[in-house]
Amino acid sequence: MSAQMPVLKEPLKKRMGSKKLLYILILLFLALLAVLFFNSSISKISEIQIEGTRFVSKEDINKKAAILVGDAFFRTSSNTIEQRVLALPQISKATVTKVFPGLIKIEIVEYPVVAFELSKQGELTALLSNGTTVEAQNDEMQLVDKPVLSGWTEKDPIKAELTKQLGKISSKQLSDLSEIIPYPSAAYPDRVIMYTRTKFEVVTAVSVLPEKIEALNAVIETQEPGKITMLLADTYVPFKEESPENIDADQKETTQ
Structure with a gap:
C-alpha cells in the first residue's frame, strides 16, 4: 500500500513593496522638512x-x-x-x-597703539604695533601716554619696524618715552634719538632696542637725567657733567 506524499507548500514571498514605499515616504517627509526649514x-x-x-x-x-x-x-x-x-x-x-x-x-x-604722529595736516594720528596708521581717538588726544614720532617719512620701513619693537615694550616703559626722532648713521641706518619724560636723551638703534630696554630702565631709575648711548657699547653721561670734550665726541658719533 503506497503512502500519499504530502503536498509541499510554497514559501510565502516577503512583501518588500510596502517597506520600500515606507522608506520613500520617510525620505519625502525629511526632504519636505528640509525645504520648509531652509525657507523659514x-x-x-x-x-x-x-x-x-x-x-x-x-x-x-x-x-x-x-x-x-x-x-x-x-x-x-x-x-x-x-x-x-x-x-x-x-x-x-x-x-x-x-x-x-x-x-x-x-x-x-x-593691535595696540604704541605711538602717535602728527600728520601733514597737523592732526594727531595713532600708530598701531603692526605699523598701521589710524585716526587718534578723542580720549587719547587728551592724555598722550605714548611717544610721538617726529621727522619720519610716511612709508619709512624703519618706522614700521620701530612700531613693532615698541609693541614688545610694556605699557609702563612705553609711557616714559615722549619723542622718537630718526638719527641715522653709516654704521646704524636705523639709529634714533629718544627723549623720555624723566628728562633723559637716549641714542640707540631700532634693531637693538628690545635687548637694551631693560638696561635703559635700570639707568633711568637709578641715575640723574643725562645722555645715554646704547649701541655696540653703552655709555651714560649726566647733563651737568657734559663738557666741550663730550660735545665733540657726540658730533663725531653722528658719522659712525
Whole structure:
C-alpha cells in the first residue's frame, strides 16, 4: 500500500513593496522638512553682534565678513568669517561664535597703539604695533601716554619696524618715552634719538632696542637725567657733567 506524499507548500514571498514605499515616504517627509526649514526665518541670520571695535567701524567689519541679516545661517562657517575679518589691517585676532537660532557674534582684538604722529595736516594720528596708521581717538588726544614720532617719512620701513619693537615694550616703559626722532648713521641706518619724560636723551638703534630696554630702565631709575648711548657699547653721561670734550665726541658719533 503506497503512502500519499504530502503536498509541499510554497514559501510565502516577503512583501518588500510596502517597506520600500515606507522608506520613500520617510525620505519625502525629511526632504519636505528640509525645504520648509531652509525657507523659514529660523534658518536665517537674525542678528550680528560685533564687540571690541575701536579703530575699525562695524560697517567695515560687516562688509569684510560678507554676511548680512537675512542670509542663510549655515551657509558660511565661523572659520571663514574669521579669516575674512582678519584681512583688516587693524585687527590682530577675530573670534566668531554662532548661536542658534540666528545670532552671530564677532569678537575682535585690535593691535595696540604704541605711538602717535602728527600728520601733514597737523592732526594727531595713532600708530598701531603692526605699523598701521589710524585716526587718534578723542580720549587719547587728551592724555598722550605714548611717544610721538617726529621727522619720519610716511612709508619709512624703519618706522614700521620701530612700531613693532615698541609693541614688545610694556605699557609702563612705553609711557616714559615722549619723542622718537630718526638719527641715522653709516654704521646704524636705523639709529634714533629718544627723549623720555624723566628728562633723559637716549641714542640707540631700532634693531637693538628690545635687548637694551631693560638696561635703559635700570639707568633711568637709578641715575640723574643725562645722555645715554646704547649701541655696540653703552655709555651714560649726566647733563651737568657734559663738557666741550663730550660735545665733540657726540658730533663725531653722528658719522659712525
